[in-house]
Amino acid sequence: xxxxxxxxxxxxxxxxxxxxxxxxxxxxxxxxxxxxxxxxxxxxxxxxxxxxxxxxxxxxxxxxxxxxxxxxxxxxxxxxxxxxxxxxxxxxxxxxxxxxxxxxxxxxxxxxxxxxxxxxxxxxxxxxxxxxxxxxxx
Amino acid sequence: xxxxxxxxxxxxxxxxxxxxxxxxxxxxxxxxxxxxxxxxxxxxxxxxxxxxxxxxxxxxxxxxxxxxxxxxxxxxxxxxxxxxxxxxxxxxxxxxxxxxxxxxxxxxxxxxxxxxxxxxxxxxxxxxxxxxxxxxxxxxxxxxxxxxxxxxxxxxxxxxxxxxxxxxxxxxxxxxxxxxxxxxxxxxxxxxxxxxxxxxxxxxxxxxxxxxxxxxxxxxxxxxxxxxxxxxxxxxxxxxxxxxxxxxxxxxxxxxxxxxxxxxxxxxxxxxxxxxxxxxxxxxxxxxxxxxxxxxxxxxxxxxxxxxxxxxxxxxxxxxxxxxxxxxxxxxxxxxxxxxxxxxxxxxxxxxxxxxxxxxxxxxxxxxxxxx
Amino acid sequence: xxxxxxxxxxxxxxxxxxxxxxxxxxxxxxxxxxxxxxxxxxxxxxxxxxxxxxxxxxxxxxxxxxxxxxxxxxxxxxxxxxxxxxxxxxxxxxxxxxxxxxxxxxxxxxxxxxxxxxxxxxxxxxxxxxxxxxxxxxxxxxxxxxxxxxxxxxxxxxxxxxxxxxxxxxxxxxxxxxxxxxxxxxxxxxxxxxxxxxxxxxxxxxxxxxxxxxxxxxxxxxxxxxxxxxxxxxxxxxxxxxxxxxxxxxxxxxxxxxxxxxxxxxxxxxxxxxxxxxxxxxxxxxxxxxxxxxxxxxxxxxxxxxxxxxxxxxxxxxxxxxxxxxxxxxxxxxxxxxxxxxxxxxxxxxxxxxxxxxxxxxxxxxxxx
Numbered sequence: 067x068x069x070x071x072x073x074x075x076x077x078x079x080x081x082x083x084x085x086x087x088x089x090x091x092x093x094x095x096x097x098x099x100x101x102x103x104x105x106x107x108x109x110x111x112x113x114x115x116x117x118x119x120x121x122x123x124x125x126x127x128x129x130x131x132x133x134x135x136x137x138x139x140x141x142x143x144x145x146x147x148x149x150x151x152x153x154x155x156x157x158x159x160x161x162x163x164x165x166x167x168x169x170x171x172x173x174x175x176x177x178x179x180x181x182x183x184x185x186x187x188x189x190x191x192x193x194x195x196x197x198x199x200x201x202x203x204x
Numbered sequence: 205x206x207x208x209x210x211x212x213x214x215x216x217x218x219x220x221x222x223x224x225x226x227x228x229x230x231x232x233x234x235x236x237x238x239x240x241x242x243x244x245x246x247x248x249x250x251x252x253x254x255x256x257x258x259x260x261x262x263x264x265x266x267x268x269x270x271x272x273x274x275x276x277x278x279x280x281x282x283x284x285x286x287x288x289x290x291x292x293x294x295x296x297x298x299x300x301x302x303x304x305x306x307x308x309x310x311x312x313x314x315x316x317x318x319x320x321x322x323x324x325x326x327x328x329x330x331x332x333x334x335x336x337x338x339x340x341x342x343x344x345x346x347x348x349x350x351x352x353x354x355x356x357x358x359x360x361x362x363x364x365x366x367x368x369x370x371x372x373x374x375x376x377x378x379x380x381x382x383x384x385x386x387x388x389x390x391x392x393x394x395x396x397x398x399x400x401x402x403x404x405x406x407x408x409x410x411x412x413x414x415x416x417x418x419x420x421x422x423x424x425x426x427x428x429x430x431x432x433x434x435x436x437x438x439x440x441x442x443x444x445x446x447x448x449x450x451x452x453x454x455x456x457x458x459x460x461x462x463x464x465x466x467x468x469x470x471x472x473x474x475x476x477x478x479x480x481x482x483x484x485x486x487x488x489x490x491x492x493x494x495x496x497x498x499x500x501x502x503x504x505x506x507x508x509x510x511x512x513x514x515x516x517x518x519x520x521x522x523x524x525x526x527x528x529x530x531x532x533x534x535x536x537x538x539x540x541x542x543x544x545x546x547x548x549x550x551x552x553x554x555x556x557x558x559x560x561x562x563x564x565x566x567x568x569x570x571x572x573x574x575x576x
Numbered sequence: 577x578x579x580x581x582x583x584x585x586x587x588x589x590x591x592x593x594x595x596x597x598x599x600x601x602x603x604x605x606x607x608x609x610x611x612x613x614x615x616x617x618x619x620x621x622x623x624x625x626x627x628x629x630x631x632x633x634x635x636x637x638x639x640x641x642x643x644x645x646x647x648x649x650x651x652x653x654x655x656x657x658x659x660x661x662x663x664x665x666x667x668x669x670x671x672x673x674x675x676x677x678x679x680x681x682x683x684x685x686x687x688x689x690x691x692x693x694x695x696x697x698x699x700x701x702x703x704x705x706x707x708x709x710x711x712x713x714x715x716x717x718x719x720x721x722x723x724x725x726x727x728x729x730x731x732x733x734x735x736x737x738x739x740x741x742x743x744x745x746x747x748x749x750x751x752x753x754x755x756x757x758x759x760x761x762x763x764x765x766x767x768x769x770x771x772x773x774x775x776x777x778x779x780x781x782x783x784x785x786x787x788x789x790x791x792x793x794x795x796x797x798x799x800x801x802x803x804x805x806x807x808x809x810x811x812x813x814x815x816x817x818x819x820x821x822x823x824x825x826x827x828x829x830x831x832x833x834x835x836x837x838x839x840x841x842x843x844x845x846x847x848x849x850x851x852x853x854x855x856x857x858x859x860x861x862x863x864x865x866x867x868x869x870x871x872x873x874x875x876x877x878x879x880x881x882x883x884x885x886x887x888x889x890x891x892x893x894x895x896x897x898x899x900x901x902x903x904x905x906x907x908x909x910x911x912x913x914x915x916x917x918x919x920x921x922x923x924x925x926x927x928x929x930x931x932x933x934x935x936x937x938x939x940x941x942x943x944x945x
Binding site for chain 2: 112123126127128129130131132133134144148149150151159160161162
């Protein structure tokens with residue numbers, strides 16, 4: 067039976083920002099991309115770097131030498147160690163999307179009204195009737 | 205092992221210009237005057253990278269014992285025919301002249317030497333044996349003059365590549381050299397980069413060593429720097445039909461080069477966003493390596509593992525490296541090459557690397573439009 | 577020091593608890609931390625003229641690195657100062673959680689290895705060595721210093737080696753692989769003599785700063801991607817030089833650790849050297865045996881940055897060819913291309929090989945027990 071983990075108030079992560087949610091002994095990086103919330107294991111699938119400490123960026127693309135453009139701003143996380151780029155929405159590595167992928171966790175916004183009926187786990191915050199919360203079911 | 209197949213294509217063999225005087229008839233009157241009055245004709249242009257009398261520069265039994273070409277590594281046309289073309293039943297052979305004039309600082313003098321070398325090559329070799337092909341000598345450090353020479357020679361389809369020295373003024377991937385690659389792609393010429401240096405810089409990243417053997421051993425790693433330069437600068441993104449043929453590079457470094465290039469790319473991709481696939485794939489599509497000198501050990505199992513790690517049968521091109529002393533007797537191939545690979549290395553890969561080899565199947569085709 | 581043990585295998589199945597040796601940890605000074613170790617003259621010199629090295633930019637290399645100046649983003653201490661300047665952070669991020677039993681310090685910065693002013697270089701190296709001992713080794717017996725020396729000035733380098741060698745905190749001699757001339761040339765031999773005399777291995781780590789030559793024989797690269805690659809291609813000629821100059825005939829007990837220099841080129845170089853030596857050995861009559869034998873006997877290799885072959889199993893070939901007793905795990909903490917011991921290998925090794933690679937080879941080379 068999956069458990070509802072309330073990990074943060076929705077307002078705690080504004081668009082373009084991130085935080086690490088502790089769910090049991092698991093660290094999950096939670097991102098707000100243009101109002102949508104996404105969760106990735108905070109362990110880079112390459113060598114284990116803490117993804118959430120990396121840079122939120124777009125993806126640099128090019129039509130050829132001396133041509134530079136950034137697309138999809140805010141949709142990628144660059145690992146703080148080796149700089150590997152991951153699509154926040156899918157967890158896929160840009161360079162090796164088929165075989166390298168950060169594990170995804172579904173992050174849902176739930177209203178306090180619904181949550182207080184329980185059952186839920188909230189390790190780090192108190193759930194009130196008002197307000198929106200981020201929920202990860204594990 | 206011996207080459208049992210007939211019709212193999214030798215992608216890197218050398219002929220030596222016997223003397224500066226050989227070239228003078230093909231130079232303008234101004235340069236003939238300069239050559240004569242400055243006594244430039246009185247000493248050879250033997251290259252520091254290939255001292256004429258060094259054991260590596262010429263196999264003993266391939267140096268004429270007498271006659272006008274006495275001691276010249278590889279001798280002349282008759283020697284090439286007897287020692288190489290006939291002896292190994294070759295279909296074609298690509299002649300590369302490694303001439304010391306590529307170290308000259310005077311770009312105009314350097315370019316004049318290249319022009320003379322190319323005309324001499326056509327007259328003394330290409331016209332005399334339909335099996336012969338050549339790379340265009342250019343003074344690479346002035347790309348504009350190099351392009352002029354490419355344009356002058358390009359009509360002669362027997363020229364199948366543009367020859368550049370590995371170590372010149374700057375890494376060859378840099379944009380200053382791109383006019384050369386534009387012209388090469390337009391004319392269907394491969395870019396042939398041959399081992400050696402113009403000595404603009406120390407031959408290693410830690411300065412000049414003491415011995416010739418150090419320079420020569422280290423050449424393989426400098427080819428890695430070359431290939432990384434082509435990748436990082438995006439030469440193949442800009443010129444997608446271009447083939448880079450590394451000559452006398454060795455090939456055992458290919459697997460680790462590919463691994464490291466792939467790994468580094470994943471971390472630095474945003475710096476060079478025109479690399480939009482793993483660099484190993486770009487190498488497999490665009491970069492070729494001539495076989496001799498073989499730098500693998502004699503243990504066949506190791507050669508086999510290296511070939512498996514390369515994981516692509518397209519990369520190696522048969523070469524003799526004539527008259528350099530890379531092997532003894534007739535054992536022109538390393539032991540342990542699998543049969544299917546021999547055919548591919550000997551014929552198919554060369555035809556794919558040099559588009560003009562396939563296009564100019566006959567000598568009359570090749571000569572159509574010749575300006576030389 | 578209360579370091580927990582760790583399981584080694586990435587799959588977490590192996591039950592063996594193995595403590596590790598890490599052969600490449602980079603400590604660096606907090607701002608001003610070296611001052612107490614410098615005389616007034618050199619403090620003023622530092623403040624007035626700063627470092628004087630062989631490159632165009634005073635505060636960074638001319639190929640700006642990727643990822644936060646080439647550092648792990650998560651290694652910037654919250655209290656300020658550069659990554660690698662906080663002992664607590666090193667302990668909490670790396671030594672304790674990864675079960676590092678032995679950490680070899682490679683003090684690159686301000687060690688004077690690349691400084692052109694020879695007297696300033698001497699002052700810097702002396703200061704840096706004392707600072708390593710006071711700030712790191714004395715705080716944590718897991719950490720072992722390397723005697724940083726400027727090889728361009730062998731006389732001073734030898735004095736520093738002789739001064740530090742009796743102190744057990746120092747386990748090796750560290751010098752830049754990017755000297756003005758290849759390291760095998762005879763003017764460097766006094767350093768080798770001192771190394772052999774004291775029994776300390778020489779650790780060679782490429783400096784980001786250029787020596788006297790462009791980092792490739794083709795000239796200067798354009799991109800950081802290329803410059804990063806030269807850590808291997810400009811390390812190889814150092815090995816060639818040491819072998820071809822006959823250094824190991826002269827100093828048969830000399831041991832060289834190549835650090836952050838790559839290792840997969842070593843077997844390739846061995847094959848190449850042997851093939852060419854067959855033809856050209858008359859040029860180097862002092863090289864009495866096939867060159868590969870010197871490479872095999874006198875060189876050790878730190879593993880970071882680990883090769884990541886397309887087929888992970890290919891790594892085992894390379895390990896076989898280099899030699900299982902010659903490879904030593906290294907992390908390069910706190911730099912961006914850090915190798916984490918839990919994830920660095922994608923191939924399974926038996927416990928004996930794992931022990932050698934992650935611990936025993938380094939323990940044997942540096943005499944850590």
